[in-house]
Amino acid sequence: MLRAFIWFVLLSGGLAFGAQAQNVEFSKDQFAEKKQELKEALRELKAGDEAYQADPANYNAALPHYLAAQELNPDNAALNVKIGDCYLHSGTKSAALPFLKRAQALAPASTPRQHYLLARALHLNAKWAEAIKEYQQCTPGSSTKLAEGEAPITASDVANRIRECRNGQELAKHPVRVFIDNAGPEVNSPYSDYGPVVSADEATLLFTSRRPGGPNAPKDPNGDSYFEDIYQTAWAGKNWRPAATLGSPVNTDGHDATVGLAPDGQRLLVYVDKNNGDIYESGLKGTAWDKPQRLGARINSRYHESSAAYSYDGRYLYFVSDKPEGGHGGHDIYKVELDGTKPAENLGTTINTPYGEEAVFVMPDGKTMYFSSEGHNSMGGYDIFKSTLRNGQWTTPENLGWPINTPDDDVFFVASASGRHGYYSSDRPGGVGGKDIYRITFLGPEKPPLLSEESQLLASRLAPQPQTLLAPPVAVATAQVTILKGTVTDAASRQPLEANIDLIDNASGQTIATFHSNATSGKYLVSLPSGTNYGIVVRQEGYLFHSENFDLPATAAYAEVVKDVLLKKLEVGVVIVLNNIFFDTGKATLRPESTAELERLHKLLTEQPAIKLEMAGHTDNVGKPAANQDLSQRRAQAVVAYLTEHGIAASRLTAAGYGDTRPVVPNTTKGGRQLNRRTEFKVTGK
Template sequence: MKYIVTIITLTFGLMTFAQNVEFKSSNFKDDKDGYKAAVDAIKAGDEFFTLGNEAVFAVQSPGMNFGLALREYEKAQKFNPDNAELNYKIGVCHANSSDQEKCIPFLKKAYKLDPECDPFLNYYYGFALQLDGDFSAAKKAYDAFANSYKKADDFSKFVSKRKKECQIATNAVASPVRAWVDNVKELNTPQNEYGPSVSTDGAELILTSNRPNGHTPNELGGYDDDIYISSLSNGKWSKPKAIDGPVNSESDDVSNNLSYDGTKLLMHRVVDGQCDIFESELKGADWTAPEKLASSISSSRANERFASYSADGWSIYFNRDNANRSNGYEVMYSSMQSKIQKNYMAAQMISSINSKFNEGPIYVHLDGETMYIASEGDGSLGGYDIFVSENINGTWSEPKNLGYPINTQYDDFFFSATANGKYAYIASNRAGGEGGYDIYKVTFWGTEKEPVTATEDYLLASIVNPIADNSIEESVTVKKKSFTVFKGITIDAISRKPVEAEIEITDNTSGKVIETFTTNSATGKFIITLASGKNYGIAVKAEGYLFHSENFDIPKGSSDNLVNKVIELKNIKIGSKIALRNIFFDTGKSILRSESNAELDRLVKLMKDVPNLKVEISGHTDNTGSAKLNEQLSQDRAEAVVSYLTKKGIAASRMTAKGYGPNAPIASNATADGRQQNRRTEFEITGN
């Protein structure tokens, strides 16, 4: 992903320093054939090397050119490992690969053999020192390049940027943020792994890899990118498995971001050199064939990549390389006019986020106010770094660096977080990995390398301590919102088989339906995130079943960030009974509260949809107080429900009201929780 700006040098050094062995026939009189083969390999490599440099100079991808050059240079290296210029060129090839760490020994050796073998050696030698963490020496090498290269002014912005990166990295390493970064070894291979997107509950992870996949390898024996999925079990990720079906093709398929409910996947695909954004949906057990997004996003006149959903699902944020912009990719967004038609409006640039260099992968946090962006721009420790921006009154703030060790002098990009704010997953080619880009887990907070136990309502951007260009600043102030993952499965109460059902979630305080969705047709699973500090009602309905309702509170600032439900649906048959958990009365009274209307209206709809249905509405209390008074109260409450239904057009002859008082408990009255369960209104089918 990272390409270093340079120019091609075709002349061999004429002077010999230290033990530099030049490619001269006089140096290899005893092996003329080997010498000729090595020189031919260098000439072949130089052609690709030139093309790679031309692309990099134009802030474009060099493609496989440096890899093809490296293949030729390595042949010559076996014949003569002590040529300064050849070591330099091999180092440059590695510096423009995902395995940048490999450039360090070659560039150091080139400098040792002949520090003047190429006008750009000081620049690349500085880069090798920067990767090696010797920031002070790296700055001196960059200065040496600026002072020695005649056309250094043409590259002054790059030299200035590298020196600035060294200063920022020096400060960042001296003041690390409170986070642990660990290589997730079970996900990684010697090939590239990147594009992590984790489900909000942290149980599944989508990633991209160019590991062997059975497709036709390229000229270098490498493979195209495919999208994989892994599941977390007992703290370990399963071996990634390529997603079955049409998601993966013979082209490069790169995961971008999952939707927050895990039912949609944004990805980009490269076909005939054109990169566009696609979307696939999870239907039952299968992902659908990816569809290219509207032309306002996937334009035929540009390349688009690295897309993210907005929190409300109405917008897409993505990268585009503007043909009129020489600085590479920038961040854009496009909003829908209709979710049904998916008609996106013209894309807009976000000027407050874009820098003079490449922008990379984007992740919009589910709070809707925080965006994480990878960028090569000012403020980076080197290569791509992950930055955070917050939306203040509709405007995205200037991005701030998340700091070390999340970011390093290598490429650090992609960012995907769990809903609880404890963990995030990133990709990096930092030193010490399995090879190329690897997936890393970021654990926030805590003083020891143990699972975090701190309150989970902290957003990631407020936990870490972002850094400015040359010094450590105070933490970026981000509003702290608490989110809870509500997940589960809908099943038949008797067969225990999955049931596809529609779930409606209501904010009981406002009475507003905040979400309606359908559970997976093959598994019955669902997942959604809810803001804390509210009381929610859920209603579940499926054809041929009684609707199911529940009510639960998520306290503000709650650390209980996961609600996991197995929802059992009962067939519409005589004797089937459900508790109406979202019917509310004031203590000791039988007047229905307004928060009950949504639940009661669902009951009205059921009675109208099944016109032969006859029911008993029963009221129940706990055993606190007088049994006689409790029986009367429960009778009055049951009659209040029947009265509501009658006013809505349901014949009174189809309903009976019965108050049982404390005489039909479903839990022990010895505990507060048991007493709460016993205070209920029930609905039982008596005829159909």
């Protein structure tokens, strides 16, 4: 079965009718002077009923026939109910309201089913109080069905709908401060565009579109639109570049839809309509995406796997499945280690409810998760929720609020690494066409007005009009993560290199993850959640490794750092800075966080038994020159001592302390002095 993408709409409108409106039947008596028109209308009604009463009902096929019949007779209650029901099963659900209101006026003795349909239409138009009244007039029972083949309305369903309306009433009282902007014609088409996924730095956007892929593109036989294909665009500075299809082998003759994108934009998760719905993965090789490969049996099952997201380090996958084993009802969110062997772990009842969960997305900060749920305090259908990982546990999900969430289904939300922008799809008035992709800008809390002190002092005597002053700016909460990006190139030729980029936890010495720069562009991107002392090691066969250090406190706010890496080949005279060698201030004792870097240096000397190195210590110009020279000498000797103690011949190593005599930048700033305090090695023989 085709993947069900569900979206909210904010359409409104109404059909005027008088208080004395009466039901009009499709009969010869009513249309004596329009016999031919009546005959055509009855033909349309019959065609509509065949689709409407099918098992399962084909609302999409029935609707145009019903609308054609309604042109002759807009005052038939039963027809208006059917049109409203069809709209409630369409992509423009809120358009059902005027038809169901007309039916109510034409046939006041409404059935419980008609009350329920009208309640749903009022609910979807955020008319909370009116919807609750209609729900309360429902009498759920075995005979109260929406249509043939559908389950009867139950008391628990009605109670849940009323709960959603009351949630909506409360959430609508406190709307969140956001801008919601259309992504523009470069992204959106006259057809439906949805399922956006974005790289951590917002440089790349991919999405699903129902637009024709070519002049002779076939249409989906199960609908009135084209097959889904995946499109890609890049940020041009002020807007997106015109989107282009990914083409073969990602896009096929069938449906191909976006699911998730790795933070660095190098791996793409794709939904494929096989085996009841499975998740596949494609990798970016240079400028082309390779053929998607089905993920393993610990993720895909004989049930429906509908969405997925990578963890920031690429080690874990969060995915959604409706498999019954270990589930809590409907679709649940699971977590699995991609290279591990353990079964996938259900995230538990804090996240998963007896209702459905969908569209999981995990931020590059490693601790913030967004997903959609029909449970928790949803205001209707799926709402988007946020949860934070604290002390190994996910917090109670928080509804993103109105107007991001609506009474209709709100799903497939993703965000930039900064947390400042979000992306999702909506069917809003004024769009380019069909469902469009929108960009949300979170504005943070409203700035409170300030009263001037003078006005407050005079208030009791003169009662002046208080003067409103500009309040201090309110900071927008951003994610606690640093995005490190740049290009890796050959130091001599400046040609891009496809290099391995290891992310090291210096405290434990463990490799957290390994990434790759792009083979064609040399571009790379690494997400660094705050709270860790990171070592970054760039390596490529035939080159000396390059290291960087990022010691990020837990409170470090979002930042983007651009660092271009020049890899040097193993040649006599080449100098490499060891950015992950650490000493206490004023001392020459190696700190434990240095171990991983020392082991890399040891490995280099072991794999290249002929090379000889000079270990050099350098300081800034703070302090006396003699003391600085002595300290730098002792630090260089400490590195040599570590290597010789671990089996490297002393004849291959020399130690030199240069004090403050060889600065790489001026010592006029704190940052400059930090760069000058360094340990490095120079190749002296090979």
